[in-house]
Every structure is written in structure tokens, then in C-alpha cells.
Amino acid sequence: MNCAQEFQRTNYSGQMLTYAMDDDSGSWWWWINIIGTLCFGVIGLIGNLICFLVVCRFALPQHSFVQYLRALAIFDFVSLLFECLQSLNNLLVYLFAINILNFRSTVLCKIYEYSSHVTVLLACWTIVGLTFDRLILLCDPWAKQWPNLSRKICNLQCAKRIIYVLICLSLVINIPHLIYQQWICRKSGYRYSAAFKGKFYSNETQNTSDHFNCQCRISPSHKQFAVLLYVQWKIYIFHLLCYTLLPGVILIASNAAILQVIHAPRQIVGQKNEHLKSKLTRTLTSVSLMFLVLYFPHAIVETLSLILVPYFNRRCSIHSLIIIRVLKRLSELLNIAALGINFFLYILGVNHYRSAAIQMLGLHHFHIFLPYLTVEHRNSLGSLGLHMSQHQRRNTQTDSSSIRLLKIVNNGSPNISGYQTRSSR
Template sequence: MENNTALNYSMLGNNSGDLHTDFQNAEEPEKWGFWLKTVLTPIIVFAGIIGNILSLIVMKSKALRHKSYSQYLSALAVFDTLTLIIRQIRSVDEYSRDNSSSGVIFHNFDDIGCKIFNFTEHICYLMSSWLIVLMALERLIAVCMPFKKFLIRRRSGATVVIIVLFISMSLSQAFRLVMVEQLESRNCGASDSFIELYSNLHIYFYHMTLTFILPVTFVLVCNGLILYKIFKIRNEINSRVEQKNRHHRVMRKTHRTTCMLLTVSFTYLGTLLPLLTLSLALDIIVKARGREAYIFYVSVTPYLDIAIVVSLINYAANFFIYILSGKNFRYELKKCFYSQTTSIRSLTVRSSKETKEEMIRL
């Protein structure tokens, strides 16, 4: 989720008389949260990009590429990486704006550049959220019906589902290609003729519905049913004498993968909920209290910056989750590095042998 809570607040303020003037004359928010965010963001972005690249390499390895969940995790690694890059661009522009009158990035954008960047930014955020939903749904089917191959559980089917999801998310954000432009403040935002409609679409449709209510509800329901089914099956296995049949082996393997993907889902919920909660609370207070809400905005701004840093962890933590909870992932990662090391050694041995043979011939 992007750091546009202050932007939302300003847009709402522009619709309420002299509130924007009050913003300029009122006390500035404390900076400790901003500086902490500025320092931690590049660290998280760098670690996340490296981790996502390694995750993509492992998920595309020969042993895992045929798995349906590897398609979702590969797509998640791509969109998480794009989200981290966009977040770093935002951070650089915010820092430059804090030290000068205008940012170094969006200052040079034209209308088309603003439209494309804004559209791409929100598509990446939505795809990262809804791929978690697809993973939760895929795991629910895998646990409840492990021997049935639905479209969402096939490799080709997973690719089709991801493409359909991308098209759907793109259509849902098409209004940004029309309403966003380069403003007089040399920043990207909605034009005056669309400001009210854009604010409602951004806050209530994108922010509350697509980013918060729907994905969180789907993930919580799916994960709850998965955990219930896992505990139920484990109790049945423990109560039986014969535990070494094919069904039980398949279920144990499925449960290990499911636990890893559940950790990814709960990390998504845990890292995004603080920012979502603060943002929604701020939007509600702005609507209810008008000018008086700025006092609350000033007091909560440092904590919003911290919540943004916490939410950024969601896009960088998956690789480390795979390392800690995925046995197959650790094995395939070692095999990738071992095969590269072996090939380098074999090339070195070959070259040394050829050198020796040439010396003997001479």
C-alpha cells in the first residue's frame, strides 16, 4: 500500500473551503518518523529485491516449476519487486521535496508520465494483495480436495488465472488514466474537474474495497477453513493405526507447503493492517471533523510513516519465509548454487587440463 494518506487528506481538504490554507499555516508534523522511513526504506528495498530474484529463480527450477503454487509465488515475486522499486522512487521524491520546493522525479513528468506511473503503481499494489488471495484459495482446494485438479491448481490454469486477475485489476484502475495529470505544484494528481470523483474512487473503491475489505476477508476466511481442515485431518491421522498409506503421505506433504503459504498470508495481514487501520481512521476523522482533524493528522503522521515501513516488509519478507519454513525451497536453493559451483569447477578443471596438454605438446 502506497504512502498517499497525506495526499488523500489534502485532496479532501481542497473540498472544504479554507482547510488547505490551514494546512500551510498550521504546525508541521514531527519528522522522526519521516527520517526513520527514509533510512529504512532503501535497506528493505535492497534486501527484498535480492530475495525476490532468488525466489523467482528457485520457483522456476526444474523441480518446482510444474507446481501451481510456484506460478503464484513467481508472479508475486515480480509484482513485489516492482512495488519495492516504486516505493523507493516515492521515497526519493519525498526526500527531495522535503529539502526543496519540488521533487526531483515527478517534477519532470508530463501528463502521460503521471498517468502511466500512477496506474502502474496501484496495479502492482493490487496484484500483490490479490495474488495472496489466489494462493489462499488454491491452498484451501489443495487441503480439502487434494486429489482433484481444478483449473486454479494446474500450472497452465494458474497462468490463465493470473492473466485474468491482471486484466481485472487493470480495468478497475482505468479511471486513473483519465483523471490523473501533472498539477501546477509539479506533482502528479487528479485535476480540479475530477478531484471529488477521484477522491471517492481512490478512498472507497480502491483503498477500502479492493485493498482492504475484499482481500482481507477472503484471506481470513480461506486461512480459517484451511487451519480447521488441517487440525481435523491431523486428529484423524493420530486416531488411526495405519498412518503410512498414500493419502496420509500426500496430506503431510500438502500440509508442509500449506503452512509455508499460510505464513505468507498472515505476514501480509500483519504488515498491512496497521497502515490500513490508521489510514481509514484518518479518512473517517477528516470526513467527520473537517478542519479540526488536522490536529489528529499532525499527531499521527510519524506513526503513519512507521506503518508504511512495516507494510513495506510484506513485499520483502517472502524469501526469508520460504527459507525458514520451506524444506523443499531450501533444498532447491542449495541445489541451484551447488550446480553453479560445480559447473564453474568443471570449467576450471577442463581449462587446466587443456593447458597441461598444450604444455606437454610443446
């Protein structure tokens, strides 16, 4: 279908066509996405930084979940940093025509896209590793065949190995971004969009002018087979399989098994049962569940958009394209919340981390935060204060002992010559 003739026949405005087929900057859903991403992103960056410092300074290093929490804080921080940079760049381009991400180089463009996709995938699969670690530790499904298998899997060294394997796999999976991406510029507006021209990618505007819409796109120099191969990989391998289905199925099955074990009736009370009832276990499970609820709507919408947008472009379905853009913008906010909410769940759910954060930030000097300190941290602060007071009292006694009293003569006037310190002798 010739979309140009279809648009002339309908009453769509040029702005609506641009929103659907080229760029939705300035729309109400675009503004909600930009403002929400910058606000939630900054809060998430601060929260993940505090979370990383708290886990590194106050957590017990021998536990496997500590390693996952450290890695998760790093990956979430970097992912949020990419999101905030992209939103800030979009805002500056729209308001002031300033492009802070104007790489003007294909190499930098490839590295930026590659790094952002690697960290997003790692943030997702680190949660999967943490949830699976909790599943093995709590459920112990192979206890009869291999009694010590859970101890061999749920330890610090094994957690490090799993994280290294995830990093290597993510680096390998995202290699096509290094091969097929290129810094390409084209004119803005729906008449210069790929869908309007009747093909997905155009090689007519290899210009770097500020009046052009420049970003990383599939290089038009590749053959059609290579382009189709990259499109199929991005839709079905990266987004559908690695980004959505596999982590989603693992998280749903693992959390269902964990919740069943936690809420199952237990007649014998022992160390394992008490561990199941601990706030840490419930907090880590809530982290996984919140990530599942907030993160995967965006993953599903992103995957569906890659599958359906080419079909809607061929059908010149403007309403459907607008709906896809609105859903993508709003679901991105849920994704930002999923990447930045972990710290607040730790603070609300685990007394040790809440108390450690208060102590690290120096908030224990305010009386309003003292009731939230654990007994261990209160004792450490009390012993530190006692040591400081003893040290100050010792210094005061030393200073006072070095001063002689005034010698009073019979007439009541002080003897000035008698006022001297031992150090002056």
C-alpha cells in the same frame, strides 16, 4: 468553520500546521518512514529477485503454486521499486530540493500513478489466489459432488488463467487514475493547502516552479460531480472494497480453514495426509498469514484516512490529522515488510529453496553452507565435481603422455637431444 480564525485563536506553530495539513517532511515519523522504506525496500528487492530466479530455475513447473510464486515475486518487486523511488525522491527534495520524479507532464504522471496502483493491487490479490489455491487443494470442499474439481482448479494452466484475469481486472479497476489525475503544482505550506482554503482542490497554482509542491492530484478542470465521483470511487471501491475488505475476508476465511485441516487429528496416514504435513504447505500458509498481519494495517489506516481526513479538515482538528499521518507513515513500513519478507520465509521454511538459493549464489563453495544443502543438490554437485576431476585427470594424462623422459647416458649427464615431445617429431 473558518480554519484561519481557528488557527489564530490557538497556539499551534506554523511547522505543526504544515505537518498536519500540507507536508510532514522533517518530522520524526517521516524520517522513520524514509529510512525504513529504503533499508527494507532494498532488502526486499534483492530477496524478490533471488526468489524469482530460484523458483524459475529449481521449482517443479507442473505445480500451480509455482506460477503464483513467480507472479508474486514480480509484483512485489515492482511495488517495492515504486516505494523506494518515492521515498528517495522525498528525501532528495527535502535535503537538496532535487525532484527526480518531476514529470512536468500529465501523461507521465498518469502512467506512473496508474502503474503503481495496478501493481499494489496485483501483489495483494496474487496472495489471495495462492491462498485460495491451497484451500482447494488441501480441503477439497467439493470432493463428494465433483471429485476431480480440485485437480482442474489447482494446476499450472488454471493458475496462469487466474493471474491473467487478475491483471485485466486490476487494469480496468484503476482506469479512473488515468482519467482524473493531473500534474499540478502549488505553493508549500499550510496556508496554501486545500484544507486551509476551505476546499479540497485548488486551481490557482498551475505553476511548475521548483519552489512549488508538485505532484499528481485531481484535476481542478473537472466538474464538482466528477471530482466527487472520483473521491467516492477511490475511498469505497478501490481502498475499502478491492484493497481491504474483499482480500481481507477471503484471506481470513481461507487461512482459518487451512489451519483447521492442518491441525485436525488424522487417524489414517496416506499421501494426502503427508502432503498436509509438508513444510511447503506450512510455509505457504505462513506467507499468507504474515501478509495478512503486516499488509492490512496499512490498508485499514489508508482507508480510514481517506474517510476521516475531510471531516478533520472541516473541524480544523490538528491533533487528529497528526495522529492519522503518524499511523500512515508507520503502517507503510509494515506494508514494505509484507512485500519483501516472502523470500526469507521460503529460505527458513523449505529446504529445497534454501539449498537452491545457496547453490545459485555460489555459497556452496564455503563449508559453512554445506550442511544446508539437500541430498539432491549435494549429489548434483558431487557428480559435477567428479566429472570435472575426471576431465582434468584425463587432460593431465594426455599432456604427460606427450612428453618423453630424459635419456640418461652412462656418464650420468642427460642427453639434451633426447628431451623432445612427440609433437616436435
